Structures are given as structure tokens and as C-alpha cells.
Amino acid sequence: MYGWRPHELDVPNITSNFYLIVLLVIYMSVSLLLLKDLKVACSLTVTNLLKRHGDLSERLSQDSDKTIFERLQKEFQAARATQTQEISLDGDQWNDGLLATIRERVHMEADRRAMLGEANLLAGSHSQEKITYKVGTKVICCLEGARIGIQYETSFAGEPCDLYHCVLESKSFLEKMTVLEHTIPFFLPIREAENDLLSSNAMRFIDHIGELLQAYVDRREQVRLIKELYGNQIRELYHSLPYHMIEFLLDDSEWWVFFFLLSLHLLEQYHAVNSLFLLGSFSSKFFNFFLQQDNWTTPAPARLSYAEDALRTMSLPEAYAEIVLNLPQALQQIIQPRPSS
Template sequence: DSDKLIFERLQKEFEAARVAQTEEISIDDEQWNDGLLATIREKVHIEAERKAMVNLANIPTDSQFQSRTTYRIRNKVIYCLDGARIGIQYETFFAGEPCEIYHCVLESKSFLEKMTVTEHTLPFFLPIREVETDHLSSNAIRFIDHLEEILQSYIDRREQVRLIKELYGNQIGELFYSLPYTLIEFTLEDFECKVTVSIRYSDLILTLPSQARVLAWPLRSAKRISAADRRAQPVPSRLSYAENALKTLSLPEAYAEIVLELPRALKQMFYSQESD
């Protein structure tokens, strides 16, 4: 419940900041650097101090300070939030279509002190605290960009799984995946043997697996298998072509190629077993 409340509150705050903005500046990769981030940090602290003075001394507002600038860098938007905070809004996409929006709020006690993550709406199983420890104090730009990579890659992997379920769900059995979709396993059972697929992603920013293992297990009822072989423990065969496809193509594309080539591969496999 607390996560949901944080999500709703931050969503409202970022939406209010978007409505209040007077200018959105598009920044390219070259302009997105420590100097710009320092400018944004200085701006939020000056604004926080000005508001504190206004509240204390009842000073009339200066229109110069009423301007609210946001900065768009690729698929993220940097907001200057109240309370000397910087808000990063991450927009994610799959196949050109928008997916979830995530938020991360950075804060520091003064312009010279290091920033910390105070709130965020990232999935709990993504290691934001580790990334914060590794990068935020030493390289804030790297921290902000790395979170973008992690989020977009997670969405890519998740949507690839959703797509194969949608397209080929009737052929897939025993589908399993870890929460960040860094381990995905499923079986194909609509053939003369049971094919088990296991893929792993060694890094959270990968969208193609670093490891793939595809095994074809002969079914005891298959016509080609002798009575003696049926009594014996079945020995699986690796399908190298399928493993290569999984490591070089998106999951839906790899799946289509695996299924297309599977009858030929199984025929070849059975033939070689018979000739042994």
C-alpha cells in the first residue's frame, strides 16, 4: 500500500510540475553533462531559499523566479521540484509504443553536498540502491542514465515474453520467468519431443540473453523410439541452431525461427541417433 501511495503522490507531483512548466528544453547527449546538472541543482536550491525568504519576510514574488524549466534528454525528463529536489521522469517504450512511466527523486541538503534518492516508483526488484551506491555520489549523470538503461531493458525483456505468450501461448508450456525477466524458461510440447528452453541475462541492461540452452527430449511415445529406448532414461539433444537464434534475435523472432526449423532439426537428430 505504501508503494502505491508513493506512486500516486509522485505521479500527481510530477504532473503538477509538468503543468507549471514554462519551458521544456531538449538536450542532446553532448549537452547532458555535469555542468548542466550542476546548473539544475543550483537552480532548485536557489528557488528553495527564495521561497523560504518569501514565507518569512512576506517578500513579493519576482516573476523572474516564476519560470519553470524542464529538460528532456532522450526518454527522460528532468524536473525542478519544490524543496530543493530534482525529479527524473523515465518514459519507457516497446516497439515504438509507450509503456510505463517511472519517477525518481534526488535531494541534497545543500548545493555542495551529495545527492541521495529520497523516493522512487521503480519496481522493487530492480537494484536502485546498489546503483545509487555505485554511481550517484561519484557520477550523477551515470546514475541517471544507468537507471534509464535498466528500466528500458527490463521493459524490453518483459514485453518480449508477453508477446510470445500472446502469439504462441497454445504451443508453450511451463513458462517461468524471474521478476526482472533475467531468467526465462519454457517448454514446447507440440512436437515429436519435448523441447526445453532456458535463457539467462547476465546483466540488467541486456535485451538479448547471454546464455541460452535448448534441449530436445525424446517422448517415450514417439513412433521412432524403440521399445528398449522407451524403457531407458531419455537422453536430450542440444539444439545449437535454436540457442544461436535466441542469442541473436528478439525472443518472438527467435521463437518463430526455432519452430520453423524444428521439424528438420528433429528429423536430423533422430536420423543420427538411428545411425549410431
């Protein structure tokens, strides 16, 4: 907000930057108290913030991204339409041995096609049995060209949400697999996961990407829900692209409460760190009061411990409802009248 934004942090190194974030929030709180025309400054800051966020988000809807999604979606649909069997796997049935079998199957099919030629295959040669595997919310298909396709299904509150795809390939059965293409949002660390996991534990890589996507969708939908339910109470709201950092201002007419939520890991909800700072009203009367020219006094910034507890134990919409319900009483306990001299 003052030349440096939390969303510019390197996501994999977020833990090492935590103290910088805390210092930033404190600096923001003090600086806000010194601005005379705070509402204008805040409005300009949010406008610039939203513009930058919009520019980044636009990459998600570029024609090339849509083309990849549509092409892969059609390919997955065709693979499932021509399957001879779909096998649902539970627990230990999904393991490294099965993944090795799938890899062997796609390479054998690719080699057979290369030997016979497409013309002979189309003329009536019997193709290899086509099996699709269902593992929880993942669908694993054997695609042409020695490729393995994984389709990830996400949901929120029991309702289906987005579909994502990841296609793996390897030059031979003995060589490591690589990510050929995918429709996973660019801000999720798929390349880091590929470097760390795919060559050593491909099954763990596949599961990890599914966990990342579901956690992202959970956070995104929680933010969408509080905007839908309580948008008229929220003055400004900012979130990082993976929704692992959120900050917003709750306008209580006399007071504004600044919320900063941080998830130190992209697989976690907002339970790792939850810091809230209470800021006074941004009116001229407030500045007089803060200079002790009024007859009220309060620590600023102050923390709302009950709100932090709610954020640790509830989903974001539930915690928000709890915070708003108990905010007037909490403010009364914090703001005490100063004895008359």
C-alpha cells in the same frame, strides 16, 4: 525446482553463479528422466513456482506503491504545467555542468522560499523561472524542497509503455545527492546503482537507471508477446521478476523441448548465454525407449544449435518463430532409427 530456484540468485552476482545454473539445468534434465509420474511432479512444481512468483509480483501493486506513483505523477504534471520553458537537450548538452546548474537552481529556490515564507510567495512574489529539461526519454524537473525529479518514459516497438519516477535530494548544493523516493520496480538494483554511481557521477546514475528500465520493459514485452502469439504451443513458462532468466517447455506431442535463457547483465537481451536441452517425451513409451527397449535412440539432453543462433541474433518473438518453424527438421536430424539387430 528441486529446493533451489534461479530467481533466488542475487542479481548483481549473477555472473558468479552461472556455473551453478548450468549444473542445475543438467541435474534437472537427468532427474526428469528418472521420474515415473513426471507430468504430475512437473505440474506441482510449476504450481508452487507460479505461487511464489505471484506473491512477489503482488508487491508491485500494493496500495502504498500505487499511492507513491499517483502522488509523484501529479507532482510532475504540476511542475510541467507551471514551467516557463521546456528545453530539449541533445548529445553533449546533457552533461555534468548542466546537472550542477539544475542542482544549484533547486537549492536557490528552496532557500528563497525559506527566507520569504510561503505566505509572501502566495501573495504575489515573483518566483524563479521554472525550466523543465527533456533528455531523450527522460524528463527532468525542479521540484519543491530542493529536489530533482526524473521521469522515465519507456516504450516497446515504437509504442509508449510505463512511466517511472526517481526523486533525488541533497541537504546542500555541496553535499552528495541521495534517492529520496522512486517508483522503480523493487527487483531492479537501484540501490546498488545509487551506492556505485550517484555520489561520483550523478549524470551517469540518471542515465543508467533509464537504461535498466528500458531493458527491463523490452524483455517483459517480448515475453508478453510470445505468450500472446504462441501461448497454445508453450506448455509451461517461468521467468524471473526482471525477466533476465526464462525457462519454458515447448510441447511437440512426441517431444518436449526445454529452453533456458539467461542474460548475464540486466542491460543485455538474451545474447550472453543461451542453453537449450532436448528432452524426450514423458510417456511410458519414452522410458522404454530410453532403456533401449524400443528401436529408436537419441542423445539426451541434446542441444539445438540453430535455435541458439537465432536467440543470439533476433528478438525473442522472432527467434521463437524461427525455432518452431525449423524444429521438426532439427528433431529428425537428432533422432535416428537404431539399426535392427
